[in-house]
Amino acid sequence: MSWQLGEGAAILIVVLVGFLPTEVWRTLAVLAGRRVEAGSEVFLWVKAVAAALLAAVVARLLFDPAAPLQVVPLAVRLAAVAGGVLAFMLTRRSVFVGVLVGEALLVGAILAFGG
């Protein structure tokens, strides 16, 4: 992968773009928490946006992954995730089983179809 970031720049980005936008909510909760309503409309919107953001990033990691996963066909990646989620739903909602089945499907497909 050609993309490369220096350590100093990466640290600066972690602090400014990652840490501050996250920590502000923890700080705000302590300083002004009593005045915030947890069930308000704003929170319902934020919850939906947070879920969609995470789903979008997961989609990007699946559709456009880093090098070691690029050799695995997109259909296999998607099928393995779908199989893992299905296993999770069929096994009394065990996250462990879901992840295990998804991984097994991926590795099985790599070994079966050559890698």
Add this chain to the structure above:
Amino acid sequence: MSSLISSPEPPSSAPHPGPRHRSAPGWFLNGMRHGISVPALVLFASYTGFGALLQGVNFPLGAGLLSTLLIWALPAQVILVGGLVAGTALPALALAIGLSSMRLLPMVVSVAPYMRGPRRNVFAELLCSHYVAMTLWLEGLRLLPHLPGEARVPFTLGLGNMLLSVSVTGTAVGYLIAGSLPGPIAAAFLFLTPLSFSVLMVRNAVGFTDWLALAAGFLIMPFALGLDGGLDLLIAGVGGGSLAYVAGRLRRGRA
């Protein structure tokens, strides 16, 4: 948001406050001991996956470890790294992370009353609040109400620092291992983050709006992938989430 670790604990691991009169360091150690648990194991595994992701995209290790220490919210960290790789503009990325982390506010609000000593100390409260993420929130709500007031701050700091240490170690282990693995295993390792997040998202989805938000974010993203400057994340995340919220609200209105 529903729980990450929802299985009821067996009686053996129910909180044993032990002697009522521990010193502050005693409570700190007691908190650390409670940080060695099944949820900690899940954290460790999740963060090895994140470490593998960092290694896979050539993100510097030091900054990656710092992200676990400072951000201490895996979704925000995954969005940060995923966004940087895709060339998302930094202001758009900060906005996306801010929106994703806003869920921490109600979590801190709900657990903060149990993280206070007998006397009000804003500095201690702010320090304790930094450790609040999914795992400490759940464990805190489970364990802290049983403890006496003077125990809560040192116990929280012991528990939080143990969970954080486990996660920083996991990040480093994942990063260092991922580089030396043969192809299929490296792929499986890198697959851990999107796979486990998919399962956890399905687990946390409880209503119509949640499911629609997940579907919208996931399905819009592939079509937005080519767009410049982080528009993809904002369109799929903010756009898809807002769409789900509006649809959910219309549905509530009609019901």
